[in-house]
Amino acid sequence: MPVPCARCDTPLPKWELAAGDAAICTSCGSSNQVRVFPALLSQSHVPVRTEAALDGEAACYDHPSKRAVAACHQCGRFVCQLCSVESGNEVWCPSCVAAGAGKARSANLDASRTLYDSTALILPLLSLLLYPFTLIAAPASLVLSVMKWSRPLSLVRRNRWRFVAAVLISLTEICLWTVGIVYLISGRFRGSR
Amino acid sequence: MSDSYRQLPGHRRGFLQGATLWIASDHLLSVRSLRFREEYKRFYLRDIQAIVVAGGSRFHISTRAAVIAALWLAVFLAARTRAPWASLALGTAAVCLFVSWLYLSSARSCSCRIYTAVSRDNLPSIYRTWTARKFLAEVEPRIRQVQGIVEGNWAKALEERTVGPAALPVNASMHPPVPHPARTHTLASDIFVASLFADAALNILTLHSMTRTAQWIWYGLAVVEIAGAVVMFLQHYRGILRAAMQKLAIATLIALGSVYYLRQIMAGVAMGNRPFMPDPSALAALPSYLLLRQVDAGICVVLGLVGAALILMPRQDPV
Numbered sequence: 125m126p127v128p129c130a131r132c133d134t135p136l137p138k139w140e141l142a143a144g145d146a147a148i149c150t151s152c153g154s155s156n157q158v159r160v161f162p163a164l165l166s167q168s169h170v171p172v173r174t175e176a177a178l179d180g181e182a183a184c185y186d187h188p189s190k191r192a193v194a195a196c197h198q199c200g201r202f203v204c205q206l207c208s209v210e211s212g213n214e215v216w217c218p219s220c221v222a223a224g225a226g227k228a229r230s231a232n233l234d235a236s237r238t239l240y241d242s243t244a245l246i247l248p249l250l251s252l253l254l255y256p257f258t259l260i261a262a263p264a265s266l267v268l269s270v271m272k273w274s275r276p277l278s279l280v281r282r283n284r285w286r287f288v289a290a291v292l293i294s295l296t297e298i299c300l301w302t303v304g305i306v307y308l309i310s311g312r313f314r315g316s317r
Numbered sequence: 318m319s320d321s322y323r324q325l326p327g328h329r330r331g332f333l334q335g336a337t338l339w340i341a342s343d344h345l346l347s348v349r350s351l352r353f354r355e356e357y358k359r360f361y362l363r364d365i366q367a368i369v370v371a372g373g374s375r376f377h378i379s380t381r382a383a384v385i386a387a388l389w390l391a392v393f394l395a396a397r398t399r400a401p402w403a404s405l406a407l408g409t410a411a412v413c414l415f416v417s418w419l420y421l422s423s424a425r426s427c428s429c430r431i432y433t434a435v436s437r438d439n440l441p442s443i444y445r446t447w448t449a450r451k452f453l454a455e456v457e458p459r460i461r462q463v464q465g466i467v468e469g470n471w472a473k474a475l476e477e478r479t480v481g482p483a484a485l486p487v488n489a490s491m492h493p494p495v496p497h498p499a500r501t502h503t504l505a506s507d508i509f510v511a512s513l514f515a516d517a518a519l520n521i522l523t524l525h526s527m528t529r530t531a532q533w534i535w536y537g538l539a540v541v542e543i544a545g546a547v548v549m550f551l552q553h554y555r556g557i558l559r560a561a562m563q564k565l566a567i568a569t570l571i572a573l574g575s576v577y578y579l580r581q582i583m584a585g586v587a588m589g590n591r592p593f594m595p596d597p598s599a600l601a602a603l604p605s606y607l608l609l610r611q612v613d614a615g616i617c618v619v620l621g622l623v624g625a626a627l628i629l630m631p632r633q634d635p636v
Contacts, residue, residue, distance in 0.1 A: 126480070127367060127369060127480050128369075128480065128481075129369075129371055130369040130370060130371035130427075130428045130429065130430040130439075131371040131373050131428050142470060149371070152371075152373070154371045154372050154373045155371070155372045156369055156370065156371045156372075157369070157370040157371075157449070157453070158367065158368075158369050159367060159368045159369075159453060159457055160366070160367045160467055160471050161365055161366060161367065161460050161461070161464050161467065162464045162465050162466070162467055163363065163364055163365060163366045163433070163434070163464055164366035164367055164432075164471075164480060165467060165471060234357060235356065235357055235358075236354060236355060236356045236357060237354070237355050237357075238353065238354050239350075239352075239353050239354060239355060242352060242353055243353045246352070246353070253570065253571070253574035254543075254573070254574050254577055278348075278355050279322065279346065279348070279355070279357060280322045280324070280337070280339050280346065280348055
């Protein structure tokens with residue numbers, strides 16, 4: 125199949141692609157810029173085939189009938205072609221990747237992360253919409269910031285300013301509530317005297 | 318594997334979702350932000366088969382555009398009574414800004430898609446043509462450095478090859494396929510919509526005779542609405558409820574908060590220094606308060622009708 129249009133998936137006309145890196149889609153009329161790389165042409169999409177282990181040959185830890193092609197850089201288990209997970213110059217077994225062991229952990233293979241710093245910051249700010257809720261949200265944000273301070277942040281953002289801001293805003297709100305409550309109580313006492 | 322990332326051109330700033338692209342030594346990282354969570358997808362430079370950028374309209378309202386609009390509104394409200402020419406100047410500025418946004422959205426926007434042997438993904442952060450140009454200028458040399466250059470007529474060679482995965486659905490993106498489609502409504506959303514109608518009815522029925530009891534019922538309904546909204550957020554997060562209901566909950570909370578603050582301000586103005594628990598009958602006599610309650614009732618009816626329409630919407634099964 126030729127390269128499809130990025131908007132409507134209609135195959136782009138081959139004669140236009142042959143002339144250059146751009147093509148107009150015949151269906152939606154959008155102008156497509158196409159960049160093709162050798163991975164497309166060199167790769168034949170055949171499934172990974174593991175070879176059967178002969179007598180005396182090293183076998184895969186998880187598939188004893190398959191020939192081992194490498195040893196895991198973390199645990200040393202033999203892995204077959206199917207089980208080998210390549211990363212950079214190293215090969216890991218699926219168990220080490222799943223468990224995030226050793227370098228597999230530092231490789232940051234997470235598919236998602238919860239942003240506790242953003243949660244802690246948004247809690248006291250969002251509760252300002254209905255300010256009585258800051259009475260609950262500010263301490264909650266403070267506790268969250270302290271408890272999750274050392275948890276890993278976003279893969280791409282490395283600083284903890286959101287936690288710092290959350291703590292400052294929460295403390296301000298708690299102080300304001302304290303002052304307000306003290307003022308109300310003292311005012312009532314003055315009124316009763 | 319290096320884990321130091323450098324940001325690539327393009328940043329989609331949405332109200333609830335955002336997207337950015339980052340590059341490491343051997344892969345691109347597509348980051349989809351959902352405010353409290355980030356989802357990552359990696360594209361190894363050695364695996365990228367093609368990048369296609371298609372021009373077309375993208376009418377996206379970013380948070381940056383919203384901030385500009387809010388600033389404009391603040392300046393307009395502050396300046397309209399002070400200088401006679403201010404309204405005209407600000408009106409002209411608003412028209413220019415709107416026309417610029419229309420032009421950029423319709424004539425200078427694009428979609429970008431990246432292909433590997435097993436995936437085809439849209440890159441949401443690349444949605445303006447100049448960003449796409451900068452992105453390609455940065456990424457293309459890096460991929461060529463890893464893979465080399467295509468020799469010969471690649472367009473002819475493509476006849477025997479498949480771009481992207483062979484049997485993947487058309488709009489496969491970063492979301493994994495959901496085995497069970499999200500529901501249009503749940504018990505929480507039903508109670509939430511019912512409380513909106515009840516709120517509207519209470520406002521209309523007690524428009525001229527607000528009592529302390531009616532006020533407490535109103536507070537109770539507000540608590541039900543907030544609790545329902547929180548439950549709906551959680552249900553949407555867990556994939557049980559559709560996004561439309563979650564958006565309705567957000568709109569309701571914003572309306573609820575705005576009415577609450579306006580009511581406090583009006584009570585403060587009317588009652589002097591004791592606005593914490595104002596006398597409801599005295600408040601009900603204020604014409605501005607009457608108007609606020611009419612508007613509140615109207616908003617509740619509209620939101621309730623939207624909610625009812627969402628509940629009655631037929632459920633679409635995945636193809």
